[in-house]
Amino acid sequence: MSKKHIALMLICCLVPLVGYVAILYFAIPVDRAVLVGLALFCPLSHLIMMRFMRHDHAETPTPSPQSITHPH
Numbered sequence: 001m002s003k004k005h006i007a008l009m010l011i012c013c014l015v016p017l018v019g020y021v022a023i024l025y026f027a028i029p030v031d032r033a034v035l036v037g038l039a040l041f042c043p044l045s046h047l048i049m050m051r052f053m054r055h056d057h058a059e060t061p062t063p064s065p066q067s068i069t070h071p072h
Helices: 003-025 032-052
Strands: none
Touching: 003 032
């Protein structure tokens, strides 16, 4: 896992958590939709990050017909 991936993952998870704690700690009046949005921010950002940060995995070689043994 690269350092860039870890940093993005931490940012995407800590930002909504800090926001939620700040709302509760400072008793900031917010709409319920904002709280739900903060709760969904982390999993949705993970899905988006997985979509755009694809890894280029080398294709696994397929076995050649000569290497396959047939039972007799």
